[in-house]
Amino acid sequence: MRVFFSPRQLAHAPASEFSRGEMIAFRECPVRAQSILAALAAAGFPAPEQPDDPGLAPVLAIHDGEYVDFLRTAWTRWRAGGATVAAYPTAWPVPGIGERRPDTVEGLLGWYIFDSGTPIVAETWDAVKAGADTAHAGALAVATGARSAFALCRPPGHHAARALAGGYCYLNNAAIAAQALRDQGAGRVAILDVDYHHGNGTQEIFYERGDVLFVSLHADPAFGYPYYTGYGDQSGRGAGEGTTLNLPLAAGTTEAEWLAALDHGLGRLGDFAADAVVVSLGVDTWEGDPLSHFKVSARAFPALGARLAGLGLPTLFVMEGGYATAELGKNVVGVLSGFEDA
Numbered sequence: 001m002r003v004f005f006s007p008r009q010l011a012h013a014p015a016s017e018f019s020r021g022e023m024i025a026f027r028e029c030p031v032r033a034q035s036i037l038a039a040l041a042a043a044g045f046p047a048p049e050q051p052d053d054p055g056l057a058p059v060l061a062i063h064d065g066e067y068v069d070f071l072r073t074a075w076t077r078w079r080a081g082g083a084t085v086a087a088y089p090t091a092w093p094v095p096g097i098g099e100r101r102p103d104t105v106e107g108l109l110g111w112y113i114f115d116s117g118t119p120i121v122a123e124t125w126d127a128v129k130a131g132a133d134t135a136h137a138g139a140l141a142v143a144t145g146a147r148s149a150f151a152l153c154r155p156p157g158h159h160a161a162r163a164l165a166g167g168y169c170y171l172n173n174a175a176i177a178a179q180a181l182r183d184q185g186a187g188r189v190a191i192l193d194v195d196y197h198h199g200n201g202t203q204e205i206f207y208e209r210g211d212v213l214f215v216s217l218h219a220d221p222a223f224g225y226p227y228y229t230g231y232g233d234q235s236g237r238g239a240g241e242g243t244t245l246n247l248p249l250a251a252g253t254t255e256a257e258w259l260a261a262l263d264h265g266l267g268r269l270g271d272f273a274a275d276a277v278v279v280s281l282g283v284d285t286w287e288g289d290p291l292s293h294f295k296v297s298a299r300a301f302p303a304l305g306a307r308l309a310g311l312g313l314p315t316l317f318v319m320e321g322g323y324a325t326a327e328l329g330k331n332v333v334g335v336l337s338g339f340e341d342a
């Protein structure tokens with residue numbers, strides 16, 4: 001398995017986030033990536049390769065140009081207004097307040113960032129671009145003959161939509177990788193999102209496309225973030241009708257229930273006859289994760305890897321969530337080793 005990582009991703013390190021009425025330490029922290037790197041090395045995986053810089057084309061194949069301009073310039077504009085700490089949105093264009101895109105950086109923060117957990121600091125753009133490059137490099141590796149690759153992306157990406165950041169995500173690394181696989185000749189690509197949270201961004205990006213299947217197992221939006229998407233009756237639209245499969249799961253979901261849902265999703269993936277698979281790999285499903293309300297033990301992770309290997313398809317793992325930093329690396333390596341050893 002080839003491994004890709006850009007250390008530039010470590011520089012994005014906001015200090016805090018808003019949670020239940022108070023500011024707490026930012027959970028999506030650089031230590032997450034370091035935990036994974038240490039566990040990969042300890043398990044004998046190859047040293048990570050640094051991605052090439054393919055320019056902005058792979059990003060703009062997925063994201064809106066004005067949105068990308070906003071991400072690139074927001075910090076400078078925020079600083080120009082006299083602020084010196086992280087830029088957070090404080091107002092949002094929810095239904096009832098209007099639909100005019102503002103010009104001020106304060107207005108644009110709410111226009112383009114849908115929650116308060118996704119601040120912009122000086123290093124954000126460079127780090128998220130490096131993350132997109134990492135996913136893109138992994139896709140090229142798989143497209144040119146590697147059986148599998150792991151793109152260690154951080155910040156994660158699956159909550160980022162065509163013109164929206166949120167949920168710690170700015171650019172949708174898995175979507176950028178899936179599009180790169182299509183552009184390299186894969187006729188049909190499947191994205192399997194096993195993060196604890198619904199991949200609303202990935203769903204939105206491919207909702208009307210028939211060439212990319214999106215299957216997601218996640219906490220039911222009836223109780224879990226991001227609350228507004230991830231319902232079982234969202235199945236795609238137009239040419240994409242039937243190419244979105246949401247499998248929302250209840251609080252307290254056990255390992256056996258989670259694996260049964262996984263098998264259901266993999267069945268759809270088999271029917272789709274994909275040429276390649278992108279796995280949005282979040283391990284915040286783990287019962288010890290601070291964000292999880294599942295009862296899924298670490299045994300589920302090698303089982304997931306083995307089932308994915310059983311598909312017999314070129315497979316790219318793209319890192320998403322997982323916030324129990326001490327155990328994060330071990331859980332990720334559990335999936336990747338399960339794949340390798342199958």
Ligand SMILES: [Zn+2]
Binds near residue numbers: 320321322
């Ligand atoms: Zn998550």
